[in-house]
Amino acid sequence: MQLKELSDATGTSPASIKYYLREGLLPPGESVHATRASYSDRHVKRLNLIRALRQIVQLPIEQIRSILVLADDGVPHLTLLAHVQRVVLKLGTEGGEVARTSAADAVVRLRNWPDVDSDARDALNRHISLMEGLGIGLPPDLLDQYSSAVDSIAGFDLAATTEGKDTDSVILTAAVGMHMHSELMLKLLALAQASHAIRRLDDRQMPP
């Protein structure tokens, strides 16, 4: 398979493919000779992964590269998934100490999750502090409800993520899955808010 075919197979312009090659996201094809290189199914898979991370999850090239480098280093999936999380959650950009809210810790105990330090946990703690700082109140049982919901999805999701797939698929499922669930939540919340708003505001404007 040569570049043009790779392009056709993935719907990516040859120019973009060349760009990804230059950036080291896509390994070079096997060079047949000076003016012909051949690409394999692995390239198709990899390219699809890159495109999904760019277009759906909207990760910048640099971060996609950081994920792929790990994947190609053959690190354990657990390590890889942790890194994918770090990237999708946009951690590492915001430095600083971990907040002293222990809301996340409470959730961990409640859900009986393994009590391990993790970036996700720090991120959650930091985020809750941030919301408090912004004066966005969290009803007391909200975290319970949320965490119950995500707890049930996580097992389900992870099964799909890890069941004997190749590394590229694991990344894709994990990153795209996280993104999609978060968007799902956003849209559900919007619908809920719209519904409540209609009830509350419409009544005011046109009383019975």
Place this chain on the structure above:
Amino acid sequence: MQLKELSDATGTSPASIKYYLREGLLPPGESVHATRASYSDRHVKRLNLIRALRQIVQLPIEQIRSILVLADDGVPHLTLLAHVQRVVLKLGTEGGEVARTSAADAVVRLRNWPDVDSDARDALNRHISLMEGLGIGLPPDLLDQYSSAVDSIAGFDLAATTEGKDTDSVILTAAVGMHMHSELMLKLLALAQASHAIRRLDDRQMPP
């Protein structure tokens, strides 16, 4: 108050303020004479709103403008909130017909939300279809759990959003709140996934 003071009061560079003025996000100050204009508290509020929408919610200038135009037109808050949702949910970019999944409709009935067509509902339907198309499975009761959680938050949130505030504050609370809840969800999900992953993958790698 002149430009420099406005800058100090909001931590925004004078150059950026000028830019927002040019873009019509910020109404011009009252022109005292050719080389002096005076800005009011309204400008401080507006500027803080703009900054929050840029830096926290990360909306592009163009969309911020579309929100502010509506706000200044004095449309009803319900209309305004609907538009804010549309922008935060990134609707309107993806054209096309509404999917035929009626998952969102089921949720609406279950939650006893007013059965009104809305962009949020269309967005939810479209998103669920998209996830199905990507092969991201949703456990049967997941939407119930999610929607139960967001239902309880929406009322709570909306009370904070609408209680006798000026329009700029309503926008800020709504947009920032939506964004923050969605991020919260993302981080909770990450933590849940990390926890499940540790249980599942760690055991494999180092059996007891």
Place this chain on the structure above:
DNA sequence: TCTACTGGATAGTGGCTCTATCTTAGAGCT
């Protein structure tokens, strides 16, 4: 009057993701 600073207009910057062009060289057909 002179200086310092302001407001206003215009042009430029930097980061990012591509995209277009140019050159060289082998492939396949006749």
Place this chain on the structure above:
DNA sequence: AGCTCTAAGATAGAGCCACTATCCAGTAGA
């Protein structure tokens, strides 16, 4: 063998976005 077509590789440029720096002119305060 010769001719054309297209690929690969390298380099430079485009286009978008959110600023930011520069320039000019006018006025306030010393």
